[in-house]
Amino acid sequence: MSSVSKRLLQVPASPIRKLVPLAQAAKKKGVKVYHLNIGDPDIKTPGVMMNVLKDWNINPIGYSQSQGEPVFLESLKKYYHKLGYPFIDISNIQVTSGGSEGISMALFAVCEPGDEVIVFEPFYANYNTYAVVNGVKLVAIRTSIKDGFHLPIKSIIEKKITKKTRAILICNPNNPTGTVYTEEEIATLVTLAKKHNLFLLSDEVYREYAYDGRKQVSLLAYMKQIPKQAIVLDSMSKRYNLCGVRLGAIVSLNSDLMAGVLRIGQGRLSSGIVDQMIAAKLTEVTPAWLRETHDEWEKRRDVLFEGLRKIPGVVITKPEGAFYTIVGLPVDDSEKFCAWLLTDFRDPSTSSGQAETVMVAPAGGFYATKGLGKNEVRIAYVLNTKDLKRCIELLSRALDVYNHR
Numbered sequence: 001m002s003s004v005s006k007r008l009l010q011v012p013a014s015p016i017r018k019l020v021p022l023a024q025a026a027k028k029k030g031v032k033v034y035h036l037n038i039g040d041p042d043i044k045t046p047g048v049m050m051n052v053l054k055d056w057n058i059n060p061i062g063y064s065q066s067q068g069e070p071v072f073l074e075s076l077k078k079y080y081h082k083l084g085y086p087f088i089d090i091s092n093i094q095v096t097s098g099g100s101e102g103i104s105m106a107l108f109a110v111c112e113p114g115d116e117v118i119v120f121e122p123f124y125a126n127y128n129t130y131a132v133v134n135g136v137k138l139v140a141i142r143t144s145i146k147d148g149f150h151l152p153i154k155s156i157i158e159k160k161i162t163k164k165t166r167a168i169l170i171c172n173p174n175n176p177t178g179t180v181y182t183e184e185e186i187a188t189l190v191t192l193a194k195k196h197n198l199f200l201l202s203d204e205v206y207r208e209y210a211y212d213g214r215k216q217v218s219l220l221a222y223m224k225q226i227p228k229q230a231i232v233l234d235s236m237s238k239r240y241n242l243c244g245v246r247l248g249a250i251v252s253l254n255s256d257l258m259a260g261v262l263r264i265g266q267g268r269l270s271s272g273i274v275d276q277m278i279a280a281k282l283t284e285v286t287p288a289w290l291r292e293t294h295d296e297w298e299k300r301r302d303v304l305f306e307g308l309r310k311i312p313g314v315v316i317t318k319p320e321g322a323f324y325t326i327v328g329l330p331v332d333d334s335e336k337f338c339a340w341l342l343t344d345f346r347d348p349s350t351s352s353g354q355a356e357t358v359m360v361a362p363a364g365g366f367y368a369t370k371g372l373g374k375n376e377v378r379i380a381y382v383l384n385t386k387d388l389k390r391c392i393e394l395l396s397r398a399l400d401v402y403n404h405r
């Protein structure tokens, strides 16, 4: 009898998407569901990028080059130079089909099966998928809401390093916590990578989104100090609101690594050419557009934080970046609460009378340690401020009803 592999069965369902069937069932019954469960923003893609589709005249639509389409690679190079890293050359960039593919490729590139990679929980839940697919064991070090999910001291991290540890993987600014690591935190990780000869992987999908005047500290700034070990993982999805254009990049000065990921790239032929021609316009996206987008996120962050912290029993620290936060709720089981929001809770809209509810992601799937996150949810504040205010109202009412059932 043919049965699927044991490791396939280890791939977890994404906590971000697993309640989608419940949301669809609610919608079928005419309920309006506000989605705060997934980081798929409503902000428009820049016009210069949309125009590529309007003016498209390349026929046939063929493959691109395995490393990346030259015009897109050139745009990425210019982008990194403008950020202040003129040492990044085309040879240091591998285009990937989304940051997702880049992270997975990077894990494959640095680990043997069974090797360990240190992450800080709660962490981006899909790291679990990439780890299982690559036979890698994630070793999670706990961070907590009361410290704003900042990193523990060096000695605590160091204790988790074993003979099998190959890398430390961080996400900065962080999804799901909204934490932006300080210069000191990044420097500590670089010191540990040097001392223990580890790879340091920095997922910087949300690089531009740091608030209250903070500046994200990129691993690119340390790349020359640990040229063989530093790997930056990038994505076009959030910076330019291009989630459906599946593009990201691996950036590294390690020539063996770059040659290897190119070979993987050759095996999967290429990333999409249409996607890359759209994203290549990133050099024409104005600083004003980027600034406005950043400010819109910061405004949404403020609305969410101010609204949620007034709800009795809610625990929240002010998110410092990205567009997510982990929130403690006065419920015994957030998984059940999130499902109940979709199956049972309905609040009539004051204007139309239509029943409404809100979808958020239970936080348990963002932790490796069983039992953690049980009374927390992850919120992606990806809606405009009016809708966000309504979502806060819905959550507040729902908590009241849920706890008085």
Ligand SMILES: Cc1ncc(COP(=O)(O)O)c(C=O)c1O
Binding pocket: 039, 097, 098, 099, 100, 101, 124, 171, 174, 175, 203, 205, 234, 235, 236, 237, 243, 247, 248
């Ligand atoms: C932290 C983090 N890393 C990677 C990704 C993957 O992004 P992409 O759309 O480029 O695959 C996401 C997407 O939400 C993310 O939040």
